[in-house]
Amino acid sequence: MKKEVKVHSLFSDFDISLFRAGKHYRLYEKFGAHIMEVDGEKGVYFAVWAPSAKAVSVIGDFNYWMEGEHPLNVRWDESGIWEGFIPGVEKGSKYKYKIHSNNNDMKLEKADPYALKCEHPPNTASIVWELDYKWNDKKYMSSRKDKNGLDNPYSVYEVHLGSWRKNMDENRSLTYVEMADELVSYVKEIGFTHVEFMPIMEYPYDPSWGYQLTGYFAPTSRFGDPQEFMYLMDAFHKAGIGVILDWVPSHFPEDKHGLGQFDGSHLYEHPDPRKGYHPDWKSLIFNYGRNEVRSFLISNAVFWLDKYHADGLRVDAVASMLYLDYSRGDGEWEPNEHGGRENLDAISFVRDLNTEIYKSFEGVQTIAEESTSFPMVSKPVDLGGLGFGMKWMMGWMHDTLEYFKKDPIYRQHHQNDITFSMTYTFTENFVLPLSHDEVVYGKRSLLVRMPGDDWQRFANLRLLYSYMFTHPGAKLLFMGAEIGQYEEWNFDTSLDWHLLEYEPHLGIKKVLTDLNKLYKTRPALHEKQFSAEGFEWIAYDDSQNSVLSFIRNGKDPKNSLVIVCNFTPTVLKNYSVGLPAGGKLKEIFNSDDKKYGGSGLKNKVLKIEKESFHGREHSAQINIPPLGTVVFEIL
Template sequence: MKTQQLLTTHPLVSQLEEVNLSHPFTELGWLTGCVGQEALIRAWYPKASQITVCSTDGAIEQQMTCIDHRGLFELGNADVFAGAYRLRIDSPYAPQVECWDPYAFKQCSYQGLEQLEQSLRSWYRVLGAQLMTMPAGNHTVNGVRFVVYAPNASSVSVIGDFNHWDGRRHPMERCLDGHWVLFMPELKAGQRYKYELKDKQGAQLPHKADPIGFYAEQYPSLASVIWDHSDYEWTDQRWQEREVDPPIHQPMSIYEVHIGSWKRKHNSFGWASLSYRELATELVEYVKEMGYTHIELMPISEHPFDGSWGYQPVGLFSPTSRYGNPDDFKYFIDCCHQAGIGVIIDWVPAHFPADAHGLARFDGTTLYEYSDPRRGWHKDWNSYIYDFGRDTVRRFLIASALIWFDYYHVDGLRVDAVASMLYWDYSREEGEWIPNVDGGNQNYEAISLLKWFNEEVYREFPRALTVAEESTAFSGVSRPTYLGGLGFGFKWNMGWMHDSLQYMQQDPLFRKYHHNEITFAMVYNYDENFILPLSHDEVVHGKGALLGKMPGDEWQQAANLRVYTAFMFAHPGKKLSFMGNEIAQVSEWNHDGSVEWTVLEYPRHYAQQALTKALNHVYRQHPALYEGDHQHEGFKWIDYNDWQRSILAFERHALSSDDMVIVVCNFTPTPVQSYRLGVPQAGHYQVIFNSDDESYWGSGMVEVACIIAQPLPWQGRGYSIVIPLPPLAAIYLVATKDS
């Protein structure tokens, strides 16, 4: 009777019913030190009619007393159970259930939390929904330990199918540093869950997906899903083994892919995207046959809106479930590695969407975003900006980068929208931004974060690649942090892309007046480790396909695209081209559609595909075309000043051998019957590639395959050769040893 009187005046039942309890470990489960009791078991199960406490061996059973009809039960003198017991629950609304009591696992619920300050990898090994085994007397119990960071919430509950999405059922325990924990016995991988939070004032927030969730459902549930990362058995044993040469001396020809629209299949519901496992066969085989070295995936982090292409992610720790589960994605990467193909994925730390189930005002406050909209809101993308100065946000972001290497074996990350992170005034008018402490426009917090990100990635995974999409002249993007740089391995050369495309869009008659646009990139080529991108950004939003940017009639358009592609492969810098470019797709990219594979029925399209395939193989066979991309020794102009005829000639040199490739480009439709070209040595010169070859739908003007150098100095060289130069064409030559 004393216990009943105590509880009828105690606010516990109201707190539980209204979901306002922040420390359930002191009120529920196996308790000691209660008034008049040696030990007490207290259980809270709304709608339960009877609860029986059972010993783990089933030998002892004692019925609990219902203290409040809303679902609070107690059992006094409970020392015999000593924290290891099961509950048998009867309810008029559901079948009888026997289960372990989550609130009997209090001390072990904190297991590993101290690691969060010691290791960034611990953020995804400790936080979120972790499958764990806990001691229970002489037994062990499998289950899931949930940990979520919400320091400004007044209460947090874990909800899911296992408790009918009822926030009253499983309130979590608040730790001193703002994490909330609860171990749920007998939960398994595949079960859905979310968090129910109340803000400081006790107002309930929209149900939140797990910020460290490993798997999630699509609309309408958008629920997080428990996942076991230990199940998959990798077969790519050589992944991340250190090679002799660093990536800057290796060939990199990257095929950029939007998974959802690379190829579609027809099913009973209409047209659908290929799954990860289907892509592991079809995409991998295609990329290998075409000769690309890497696949770059547009963001595959979980995102709610298809139309964002993945650039508005809510799940930085989970591959999108649109195409399969996490193991399916691992299988795709595994198959890529077995085929000798590296995988780069786009990573988006610059911003996140305002979707209610995501990170926005996660605990009722601006926990992840800057609070001032002049710093915390992107008006261009209608998205929030991470608070790059907050330690927990910085650790969250870097951990979200490491997991892709650690759990998914990716080879590289391409960081999206770096320029928007570096500058406070990015895409903002005067008065719309706040200067830094020195009165300038650089975001020191973001700069510091990017440096730390690169240091952690390369420290943990020395053979990794990090790539910056950075469109300004910010100095040292791909220089080591110890030299004052940001530490990226590579930077997209947006200047080359802009200038060269602008040049190619000119009528060839007027290209001579824009000659500097096609040569200017060599002025700054050695400032950074560049990748030359012809990405998805160039074929959307009304820009049209690459083929449509080329001037002239049907043949000239195709010839322009061929010479441009060949010029790109010969120019210093690693290569990246978006899917569809390799077949001269006619329409601009549509994320709801597919690459226009049907155009391969026509000559100019399968010719462009054949040309791209040939270039990939020539590129990989000649170290001259990649080893010296970032060293002065790797490139020499032969003639960059023939602006009146719009002709360029240059040499590419290997660093590890005497391999040399000479490249001549004619950017006009006017053929030159006898073009004299300076060469550095005597001997024979063989044409190894000609974009005007008939097999590429060219004119077939060049028939001679080998030319003998004459001892006639020309263009600063001691020897020269005379070759026919086809219209709108590029020719590669190599010196051959005399027999």
């Protein structure tokens, strides 16, 4: 027996025209389940896009999951939207859409693509919810543009919420509320300016780490409800820490309750498997040329910035979107209309995405994980770029880790590996990433990849982080790297916090804390981190000693810093370094300090002599510690 479903709509004609044109970027205000009152009755308005359906019903715990009890009405305007108001449905009610397709008369049960809350996996129902929350981050939000600008320090701690720390008594992950205390205080203690969450949108399969999404508008229920996630975001902001969310518009899984074959047709995915199926991840690829899909995706990005106050989105797997031949052999892809390999629809989508975000949200950043040399990824759209604020520097990561794994005795033959990044570092606004991808699948942890005995391994790791923090660009480090994990990351277990009982591991944490402080307090390290004016080589060609020396500049020349790195365990005393001016040279950071577990070789305040060296009129003789980085200021 059919129950009452009232004709009601949140869509105006203008909404429909924007949706169909691919220009409606607030669809979460229209689609989904909305608690409201109609004609004096409280209930829920439902709306879903299913143009290939012949009938759509809402099934849920309020009608015993019976098809046809609450049928929705299809709009007259051929938009493919089914909608209606069901009296009596309340917050917390579980529901799905029962879709009877015109395609082979299929019947499908689908979760709501716009659901604000989902059941805890492996259950798959959507849950009626509201996003009421009293935010306490007005002070942070009003000054966010001053914290997130490209001339500010941008040091990111990448986190997988399920495995950062466990409640060992109950053998479970921490909740959003528990993390608002423990994770926030920890990130603040070490001094990172931002935290980045691997995808927190609802996902069905734990080993996917969140990169196979089914609930695009719902924070995962594994750790709490939406308001509790807002509480965590709020806590970070009150501590002055920005939050970046990983966002995945590149592909989605084939789970039966998800977006795939949503109404019995290729609704969200591209119908051509050469463009709509990802062979590596065995997942479906969005149809970037379909306007309604573009509206869905851009609305989703906007949603997290709007409703959850996110400070940025790190966009996953951008390269897989940009190229038609990505991970495909000959005959497995079709060139674009110009005969090229670029996915023109995806490029257009990305430009629309970034244009909308930067127009509507002050002080946010979008960051591309893009692993190729695609041009102008982080350049403005109006100049022909893709419009991202920053891009991961995958080449730096690869070359640097390849260099560091070599025994220091052989590094003199690979000097180019460690200097090559400077030939292109200012072509984009780069983030230097040592991410989760570098400590899985047999790659081993960063510490274990370092050569030598235990002392040398820890010294190499301190040297790696020091080189990273003095190199131009923003920084990103995956959790566990700051305590010198021995084991590869395992999504199912906690980090090895007991390691901090041992001095060498505690030294790694201390050196990163001091590097964050140095990066934040010394303008030369961040004010011009994306400009060639912010960097000068002193000498990059001392391959015999495996030494690099360079200058970092800020807006005020008086703030310039001199950095010298020694990539061998040989102590270098009275090493001459050419300098830009006279005065005195004062050591302000040394990765070989005893408090970090180093040998303690330091430099007193040195007089700069008017003796030419390295093509400069002044120079000084310094001591360079083994496997160490030394940072000086000129007085």
